[in-house]
Amino acid sequence: MPDSAQTILLLYSSRFGHSRRIAETVAAELAAAGVAAEVAELTDATVVDPTRHRGLGLVISVRYGHFARAAFRLVKAHKAWLDTVPTLLVTVSLTARKPEKRSPTTHLYTRKFLKKTGWTPGNVAVVAGALQYPLYNFFDKTCIRFIMLLMGGETDGKSVVEYTDWEQVREAGRVFARAC
Numbered sequence: 001m002p003d004s005a006q007t008i009l010l011l012y013s014s015r016f017g018h019s020r021r022i023a024e025t026v027a028a029e030l031a032a033a034g035v036a037a038e039v040a041e042l043t044d045a046t047v048v049d050p051t052r053h054r055g056l057g058l059v060i061s062v063r064y065g066h067f068a069r070a071a072f073r074l075v076k077a078h079k080a081w082l083d084t085v086p087t088l089l090v091t092v093s094l095t096a097r098k099p100e101k102r103s104p105t106t107h108l109y110t111r112k113f114l115k116k117t118g119w120t121p122g123n124v125a126v127v128a129g130a131l132q133y134p135l136y137n138f139f140d141k142t143c144i145r146f147i148m149l150l151m152g153g154e155t156d157g158k159s160v161v162e163y164t165d166w167e168q169v170r171e172a173g174r175v176f177a178r179a180c
């Protein structure tokens, strides 16, 4: 029986805050369903104590084709525990702005992460992120504008475009809440 003091841990790895907002939206759905959750940033220094939590949600954004190293470390370190508790993986990226890419089988980065870690989360959501050009430094802005040019996306370096389907995020939270 889970200890009633245990919470669901929602960890986000975020560079410009968008994945944090997604994690907070999932947490709000958990709270609405009466499921206590803790939201925290995932960093290289993050230490998870499985005795304090009865489930885990991981929200990670793609950066230059990769998820944060800390996400791989976390899953590797706690794989045995993760296989026994309710889990949710939310991946955040610009490639997922195309609806046909929003599944773990069609979204390359998500597929590679699951293959590499060997983890099968109870729930997976592939979510579209945001373009926030004004927040990027010169290098990142130049690279992202070039990628967007190739991909037929927004190239105006002053624009902010949110591709996230927030109802998809809320639904992922509601589905996860039912599993918790």
Ligand SMILES: Cc1cc2nc3c(=O)[nH]c(=O)nc-3n(C[C@H](O)[C@H](O)[C@H](O)COP(=O)(O)O)c2cc1C
Residues within 6 Å of the ligand: 013, 014, 015, 016, 017, 018, 019, 020, 061, 062, 063, 064, 065, 066, 092, 093, 094, 095, 096, 128, 129, 130, 131, 132, 136, 140, 144
């Ligand atoms: C420097 C940089 C690199 C990125 N690289 C990729 C990428 O390789 N593939 C992709 O689909 N999205 C990429 N993105 C898009 C981010 O995943 C998206 O903007 C997301 O919303 C960022 O969330 P965050 O603020 O939580 O980090 C990149 C964004 C930035 C700023």
